[in-house]
Each structure stands twice: as structure tokens, then as C-alpha cells.
Amino acid sequence: MAEFAEEILRQRVWYWLETEMGMQVDAEVELGTGRIDLVGESAGEVWGIEVKVGEFGTEQVDRYAESDALDRLYVASGKKLDPEDDSIDVRALSQIRKRLRAGMAEGWYSREEIEQELTAALSREEQEQEIGSQTVYGYVLPFEQIESDKTPISLEDAVRRTQNAIAFSGLGIIHVPSASLREAMSPGDAPAPVILQEASELSRTKTVEFARREEPWVRHWLWRAYGGLPEGHIPNVLESDQPYRPIDLITFQGSDDPTAAVENPTDNKVIGFEAKGEGSFSTRRLKEQLTQFLETSTLSRLFLGVPDSIEAKAVEFISSHPEFDQVGVVTVATDGSVTTVQPAETMIPEHDGYLERQTGRKTGYGDELPAEIDDTVTAPYITDEEAIRLKYTDPAPIADELRTNEFEDLDANGYVTPAFTSLQRPPLDEVIDNASATRVYVLEGDTVSEKERKQGLVEMKLSYFNDEDILLLGFTRYMGAYIWFTGEELDLLQSVLHSIEFIDGGSVPGQGYIYAADTQDRWIQAQGDPDVEAPDTPSKAYYSEAADYEERIELEIHSHVTDLEAAANEDRIVTFRLGGDGEGADLAVSKAQLVDLIASIEIAREHSGKTAELPKRETDSWSQARIAQSGDLVEDVDEIDYRSDVIR
Secondary structure (H helix, E strand, O other): OOOOHHHHHHHHHHHHHHHOOOOEEEEEEEOOOOEEEEEEEEOOEEEEEEEEOOOOOHHHHHHHHOOOOOOEEEEEEOOOOOOOOOOOOHHHHHHHHHHHHHHHHOOOOOHHHHHHHHHHHOOHHHHOOEEOOEEHHHHHOOOOOOOOOOOOOOHHHHHHHHHHHHHOOOOEEEEOOOOOHHHHHOOOOOOOOEEEEOOOOOOOOOOOOOOOOOHHHHHHHHHHHHOOEEEEEEEOOOOOOOOEEEEEEEEEEOOOOHHHHHHOOOOOEEEEEEEOOOOOOOHHHHHHHHHHHHHOOOOOEEEEEEEHHHHHHHHHHHHOOHHHOOOEEEEEOOOOOEEEEEOOOOOOOOOOEEEEOOEEEEOEOEOOOOOOOOOOOOOEEOOHHHHHHHHHOOHHHHHHHHOOOOOOOEOOOOEEOOOOOOOOOOOHHHOOOOOOEEEEEEEEEEEEOOOOEEEEEEEEEEEEEHHHOEEEEEEEEOOOEEEEEEOHHHHHHHHHHHHOOOOOEEEEEEEEEEOOHHHHHHHHHHHOOOOOOOOOOOOOHHHOOOOOOOEEEEEEEEEOHHHHHHHOOOOOOEEEEEOOOOOEEEEEEOHHHHHHHHHHHHHHHHOOOOHHHOOOOOOOOOOOOEEOOOOOEEOOHHHEOOOOOOEO
16 A cells, blocks of 8 residues: 555645635644544534545544544545445454453452443344454453453443444444546545434543644645655665655655656656644754755755744754755645745756555655656655665576486485484473474465365475574464474575486484464454464464474485486475374475475575575565466465465
């Protein structure tokens, strides 16, 4: 999701409240129970509006309803929320249950009193709405009192929040119709928001304070004056794995394609505005930001926007820093009028965008481009972090250098066996902390459990723990297992993989666990239960009867090069075998996956071990690269048709 998506939605709703609803409006208003996106006031009635691109959680808006600072409360969304929708905010109900437990522990009420309130307030239909295998009534009603760090909740608030979580009771709904990005960038051009459901009246006892001299006010009226992208993207020159950062407003003169400003700077401009209010005008912070913005060389002009009350302070700041001679100053008055008090010097931008995981992104837009604008970046700014990603874009050269037909400990059958003995170690979760590299390989094969044999796709997750020199292979989906290697074991694993095209196979010892079928089922259920503290992986001793649940196990690697050469097929060049006859799996590794695996282990172990250095593709925008048989990356294993490697 683009950084500016929700901000531009907020500007559209703000503009509509002012121009069509006749309201005085301010943003990021403190209600005492949190900051709400927008507050509008007209004829003594105060509305609160929370703006969301898509779905929203009722718990957040409940806090605003409890502030006693609003007459009515709305949610404005780009998604057309249906007032008759029977969807349930399960997260909110879970929080209500936990807070009711805390209230019972504090002696505020008994379980019987909770039952009475819920039964009286909820209709039979509302009580019996289903959440998995439970009803709403059964889900919310706590079975026991538990001391908790959660804040107790009154029965009245618990009932109201429960009603909101299942029916949006009392909450107003505003739909912000979809618009092209070009329409949304121009105030008044996009379709106006529509009230789908009026909000119920709340009991207001407080007065909200509007801030006409703070950053949200300045940003809004700059957008009203110039249009463009609030919170638009520019390259991030800070040391960060995020390649972009937002600037308060980016607008365009001439063409709204930043490439035009690079190729024809005379007729086209990319203009950036950094907005500050009385409370956010920090000279140290501002100096850092303006320096960083200029360093990107993506802007034709740069302005500092401030309320007119601190005009002298802004002009003095710019004039006292010769490195900001190019920066102009604009002011915004409390009536919204914008004045240029110091023009900005025109610069010629060198870059029309930046690279994000080897994919071109454009200044301002990021990856959300209007249809008319070409998405090819012709002069990208490359951050230090992106330069790391570009270091090993292709795994093939690394794997080719490591391929060898020299090996030791080969038996008469052409099979490598270990020449060392490894002793039982403490379990993995007592040894490691955080992984420094992750890959996921989508492997096809057979999995075996006590229940049945299955054919399908299994995800093999590779994680490397740099400090301990530990490589973990975790298997999920149609099986549950993991094996980890260190020291000589890991050396042997690499040796077998490097020579696998010249030998019949090898056996690599490690330590791990193969879960019984019901163990995996219990973990999956625990992941969906908000009251169970389930681990991220089902590898804890909690799920095994034995304290020393990890065992010495082996990963068997079998080569099928000869068979594949005859068939001219590289989809099953190697098989990984983990476990015995009654458990485990036989999983096929393709040539493309093998190449990537060899290179990834080498990079993780012998180089810096950073995730960013692992081979990527231009399509990779996800936190984990799932590599299909073809070597292509997919976001989810369900995108692949079983036994076809066709990406849906």
C-alpha cells in the first residue's frame, strides 16, 4: 500500500466536509482517548471521522466514542462498508473478553452478572452468530477471572463494544468513492464522499480545540492550493531497509510524470513541500530533513511551509544556513490562504525515482502509478541498502563457482556418508535468537504420517543464524518437521549439494523434530486461538510429551541427474528425504531451486548473512521469497497449481 493512500483519502474527506458540508475542520485532533483523523464542527455539532483505506477495527473507534468530545462518530473508508453487513470484528471481541476477565478479577462484577447484561442487550440472533465453532455469546463470556495487565471494562461499555463489533451499532459510515490517482491529486475533481449510514447521537460534555497553526493544517491548505500527493514518496537516504520515505507534499508543473522533469527540466517540475507547525518547528530536525531531501536530487524545487505566525522564524532559519539557499518559504494563514514569501531556486533533478527490491519506483508515486505514466525508471536513485541487493542478483554464477566433482567419504554406491560423529545438543530454541536470512522453497513430493500419505506442495524454509553458524530447514504445509545443522554437519551439507550432480547422493546428520500428525493439528488450532500463547513454529517442547523432544535425525539427499538427462527434465534433479518409513517426506528439488539453495547458503554463511544480499528477482516485494520449481518467486504457495508449476 502506498504511503499516501490513506493521507490522500483524508484530504478528500476534509475538502468535502469544508466545501459541501459547511464545516470547520481540523486533523489529528486529541480527544483525550486518542487522536482522531478529522473533526468537523458546524452549528455547534461536532463530528469525529476516522479515515481508513479499507477495513477498520471497532476497538479504535470505541475509544473515540468514549471521549465525551463528540456528538457523532463516523468511519470514512475507500471500501464500501455495508451497514447491513454481518461481519464480526473478532479482535475487538477478544479484547472485550480479556477486559471482562480483568474486571472479574478486580471484583467489579461476577460471571452471572455478565451473562445477565449480555442476554438482555443482545438479540437471540446476535448471540448466536458464529465465530468458528463458537457463538458470539460463548466467545465473549469469560469462563474464569484471570489477573491481567488489561484494563477492566464496565459492563455498559462491554455491551456497547460488543454490539459495535457485530453490527456497527451507532457508528456512521461514509463511503469515499474510488477515483483515478490524477483525480484524487486535484482537489474537487474526485467524486464526493457519500454518507451511507448516519451516526447516532453521543453525549458530548467536552470542547475540542482546533489547531490552525500546526502541521496538518499547513499540509491541507498547501494541498488545496497546489494539489498533488500528500505524503509522496522520495528515496530514503537514511540507513534503513525501507527504500523510500514520505515528504509532506509533492506536486507537479507541466507533466505529472517525474521522468519528464529529468528529461525536459525547462518545461516540467517536481516540487516538494515540507510542512511544519508551531509545535513541530525544530531547527535540528528541520536541518536534517532538508539536507536529506536535497541529497536525493529528485526535486526541481523545495519549499518549507509554515503557519504565518512563524514566518520570521522560517525565513531566518533558511537565511542562516547557506546550504539551503535553494529552499523557498510559503506560509499558511488561519483562513487557509497561502503566500509565497521567499521563492525557491530551480534545480535540475538527476533521478526520477528509486529502486525498491530491484524494481523501479517513481518519485511521488512509488508503485501506485496513474495508467498514463510509464513505470520504467530511467535514472533511479540507488540507496546503500539497494546496492547490497544488487550485489547478488543472480544465484547461478555463485553456484557455478561452487560446483565440484571432488569429494571425500564416498562409498561403493557413490554415496557420501559422514566421517564424524555429532553428539546430542540442547534444543534449537535454547541456542538461537533471531535469524539473519530467510528463503522459502516450494517443493513437490510425498509426505508420510501415522494417518496417511499425501502428495502435494511443501514449503521448506531456510534460516541462517549468523552468530551461532546454524542453518535451519523447516518444513510446513502437508508436514511438520525441522532439522538444523552446524559446524561439520553444515560443511558436509554444502559439500554434498556442491557435488550432487556428480554423485548418487549423501546423508547429512543434524538435529530436529518430526511432529506427529495431531501435534501439527494442535499447533494450527492454537495459532487461531487468541487466548493461547502459541509459538511462531510448532517446535517447542510444550507440544511433545518428552522434555528432550529433539532427536538426532538425518537429511538424505538423492541425485536424479542421470534419469533427468534422459528425460531432458530439470524439475526433479534432487530428492530430499527426511524421516523414516512412518513419518517425514520425500521432496523434489528442481535445478533452479538447487542453484538458488547453493548460492543462498554460501551468501548467508560466508558473506555478511544479510537477508538483503540473497538473490532476488524484480517481482520480489515480499518479506520472504517463495521459490517455485521454475525459480520464479511467488507470494503464496497457493498461487501454484500442484504438479504443473503454473503460477496462477
